[in-house]
Amino acid sequence: MVVNRQLFIQMVLVLAGLFFAQASIAQSAPDTVFVNGKVLTVDAEFSQAQAVAVTGNRISAVGTSAEINALVGETTQVIDLDGKTLIPGLIDNHNHLIYNSPTWPNGVRLGRVRNRAEALQRIAAKAKEIGPGNDAKHIVFALGGWNPVQFADDQSEFTRAELDEIAPNNPVYTQISWGTAVLNSMAMELGGISNDMPEPDASTRGKIWRDADGNVTGKFTGAIFLKWQLRPLFPEVTGESAAAGLLAEIADYSKLGVTTSMTYNGPEFPENGLAYIQEHLADTGKLDMRIYYPPHFNRNVSAWTPEEVPAVVAGLEKHKPYSGSEMYQMLHFGEHMYLPVSDSWARMGDKPYPDEMMDQFRTVVTAAAKNGWQVAEHLNRDITANQMLEIFEEVNQTYPITDLRWRFEHAKGLSQATIERAKALGMAMGVHSAAGMSSPKSRANDAYLTELLTRQDAPPLRWYQDSGIPFGLGSDAQVVAHDSPFFTLYWVVSGKDTSGQPYFKHGTLTREEALIAHTRSNAYLMHKEDLLGSLEVGKLADIVVLDRDYMTVPVDDIRDLNSVLTMVDGRIVYQAM
Numbered sequence: 001m002v003v004n005r006q007l008f009i010q011m012v013l014v015l016a017g018l019f020f021a022q023a024s025i026a027q028s029a030p031d032t033v034f035v036n037g038k039v040l041t042v043d044a045e046f047s048q049a050q051a052v053a054v055t056g057n058r059i060s061a062v063g064t065s066a067e068i069n070a071l072v073g074e075t076t077q078v079i080d081l082d083g084k085t086l087i088p089g090l091i092d093n094h095n096h097l098i099y100n101s102p103t104w105p106n107g108v109r110l111g112r113v114r115n116r117a118e119a120l121q122r123i124a125a126k127a128k129e130i131g132p133g134n135d136a137k138h139i140v141f142a143l144g145g146w147n148p149v150q151f152a153d154d155q156s157e158f159t160r161a162e163l164d165e166i167a168p169n170n171p172v173y174t175q176i177s178w179g180t181a182v183l184n185s186m187a188m189e190l191g192g193i194s195n196d197m198p199e200p201d202a203s204t205r206g207k208i209w210r211d212a213d214g215n216v217t218g219k220f221t222g223a224i225f226l227k228w229q230l231r232p233l234f235p236e237v238t239g240e241s242a243a244a245g246l247l248a249e250i251a252d253y254s255k256l257g258v259t260t261s262m263t264y265n266g267p268e269f270p271e272n273g274l275a276y277i278q279e280h281l282a283d284t285g286k287l288d289m290r291i292y293y294p295p296h297f298n299r300n301v302s303a304w305t306p307e308e309v310p311a312v313v314a315g316l317e318k319h320k321p322y323s324g325s326e327m328y329q330m331l332h333f334g335e336h337m338y339l340p341v342s343d344s345w346a347r348m349g350d351k352p353y354p355d356e357m358m359d360q361f362r363t364v365v366t367a368a369a370k371n372g373w374q375v376a377e378h379l380n381r382d383i384t385a386n387q388m389l390e391i392f393e394e395v396n397q398t399y400p401i402t403d404l405r406w407r408f409e410h411a412k413g414l415s416q417a418t419i420e421r422a423k424a425l426g427m428a429m430g431v432h433s434a435a436g437m438s439s440p441k442s443r444a445n446d447a448y449l450t451e452l453l454t455r456q457d458a459p460p461l462r463w464y465q466d467s468g469i470p471f472g473l474g475s476d477a478q479v480v481a482h483d484s485p486f487f488t489l490y491w492v493v494s495g496k497d498t499s500g501q502p503y504f505k506h507g508t509l510t511r512e513e514a515l516i517a518h519t520r521s522n523a524y525l526m527h528k529e530d531l532l533g534s535l536e537v538g539k540l541a542d543i544v545v546l547d548r549d550y551m552t553v554p555v556d557d558i559r560d561l562n563s564v565l566t567m568v569d570g571r572i573v574y575q576a577m
Contacts, residue, residue: 028055029072029074030053030068030076031075031570032079033071033072033076033077034052034053034068035068035078035080036080038084038086038549039085039086040086040087041062041534041536042533042534043520043534049062049064050064050068051064052086052535054541054543054567057540057570058540058541058570059535059537059538060537062535062536079545079565084546085549087515087544087550088520088533088534088535089260089532089544089568090257090258090259090260091258091262091472091522091523091526092261092474092475092522093430093473093525094376094409094410094430095262095474095475095476095481095483097250097253097477098265098274098293099264099265100143100477101241101244102234102236102241103143103245104249104252104478105248106138106140107140107141107478108126108141109478109483110122110146111482111487112560114151115151115153116148116151116153116154117153119142127169134189135190136171136190136235137235138171139170139172139173139187139190140167140172141173141175142173142174142175143478144177144437144479145437145477145478145481146176146482146498147177147498149498150499160182160183160188160218163184164184164186167186170186171184171187171190171233173187173233175226177437179221179226180221182218183218183230183233185218187233190232191230191232191233193216195215200229206226207221239272239280242277243276246281252483254563254573256484256485256486256563258289258485259567259568261290262293262332262376262526263291264293264334274293274296277328278324281328282327282328287328288568290327290328290532290542290568291327291329292331294332302336303337303338303339303360309360309363309364313364313367317367321373321374326531326540327569332373332375333373333374333375334378335377335409336378337364337365337368338360338361340357340360341353341357341360350383352383352384352387353384353387362395365377365391366395366399369395369398369399369401369404372404374405374406374527376406377406378410380410386418389422392406392425392427393425396425402425402426403426404426405426405427405470406426406428407427407429407430408429408430410431410434411464412459414460414463416460416467419464419467420467427469428471429470430474431471431472431474432473433473433475433492434477436482436488437497437498458504459504461504461507461508462507465509465513470524470525472517472518473488473492473514473522475487486559486560486562488518489514489550489558490558490559492517493509493511493514494556500556511551515550519532519533520534540569541567543566543567544567545565546561546563547563
């Protein structure tokens with residue numbers, strides 16, 4: 001009884017503390033108020049308001065402009081929205097933010113460019129900005145997130161000759177989404193590429209394009225080939241380069257209203273990189289975006305061979321999920337639990353994975369469940385989903401996973417029966433706009449994409465929505481996809497790919513459903529629904545003001561929306577109004 005009494009007293013004290021804290025927020029003048037706007041709260045009712053008050057790093061009031069103006073004190077910053085639309089901070093549930101950071105300062109973002117000539121001009125301007133030099137420090141990148149089919153004037157790919165002409169004194173590396181790269185002559189020289197370069201091993205699914213005389217043209221295809229054979233062109237990845245690039249990357253994302261990122265790293269990322277960012281950015285208050293990341297052990301978070309499985313299991317036992325602050329936190333285990341079963345149409349076609357591979361997968365995910373890790377597994381094929389679900393159901397008998405919110409990442413090609421099976425385990429789906437970067441034309445021009453994408457179904461968005469299984473939206477940026485959340489919203493609302501052609505087979509989302517999926521639903525996927533994803537009293541103040549009204553602009557204009565003000569954790573990190 002003594003213990004019970006002590007627990008009762010502790011509970012009373014905690015509740016009293018919460019009461020007085022909320023009372024204090026309510027009674028003190030807010031630090032910032034937004035008034036005279038259209039506030040899309042994205043709460044359970046998708047209610048609208050006119051104004052929001054922020055005290056410290058929390059939302060302290062939501063209501064009419066008159067109600068919020070009544071709270072204004074002498075030191076309150078008043079921001080008149082003048083009718084603009086205000087939404088919760090956008091959450092990208094799948095990108096490669098940290099992984100891409102070392103190349104970001106040298107990169108050109110072409111995702112929103114609709115004119116081929118303008119795209120070439122941007123590459124030339126970046127070369128001029130960087131200055132001449134034939135090394136990795138002076139290379140110009142145009143990585144992922146674009147496709148020539150988006151250009152209105154000319155949809156042909158860049159050529160080596162064109163890149164030589166616009167940037168004769170710098171290496172230039174352009175990459176269309178994930179499958180095709182075109183280099184200029186200086187980049188080929190830097191990468192040690194010559195006419196006598198041997199053809200890539202068939203396992204890389206790579207191709208060196210040659211002219212009629214057998215000379216290398218500067219075009220290369222095959223994701224694995226590009227990733228490994230052309231790595232010498234990329235700058236060395238260090239904690240310092242990752243941190244510097246990350247700050248520049250976050251600044252650009254702030255202009256797009258992205259306030260939270262679930263990021264995935266790669267094997268090239270240094271083992272001390274995450275710790276360096278923690279020490280030099282997170283601990284010093286320099287992060288203007290919430291970053292949730294997987295643990296980093298071994299070459300990657302995943303095991304690549306059976307021999308590496310024990311090390312990954314040991315890492316899952318050593319590290320603790322949800323460690324860190326709300327600005328920089330270790331959260332999930334993904335996106336490849338055991339790399340050989342990283343699921344893609346291009347890997348196994350219609351065949352199931354061998355039992356011996358799935359046994360290794362079972363060992364790893366069992367360790368994840370035992371130690372309370374959220375799993376986010378790369379998945380495209382229905383046949384593999386059911387192989388994995390069989391294991392998940394088995395693991396659930398010993399180590400319950402229904403409250404861990406495990407999910408499939410990408411989640412294309414799934415049947416309705418498989419969706420229901422995953423739902424029964426408390427799972428969720430991560431849907432990413434990388435798929436929308438392709439088009440029938442680009443597939444026809446690219447041998448790799450022809451094999452991969454012509455067989456690949458679109459994510460069954462309507463099925464997810466109607467089934468009630470939780471799902472959220474993300475990008476898979478930057479190497480693979482567009483970095484803008486507004487392209488993602490356009491993609492799922494319009495149902496069109498980057499070329500403007502119809503894409504989804506099973507239906508699209510409404511504007512309300514899409515915005516929920518990019519905010520509140522993503523917060524749920526992260527176990528952060530009490531803190532993020534909607535504009536409600538007590539939640540963290542992550543707020544975006546749009547340049548136009550998301551709910552009323554023509555659907556094709558959704559992809560061109562921008563933030564004119566972005567607030568993260570109660571701080572304005574970007575403002576253009």
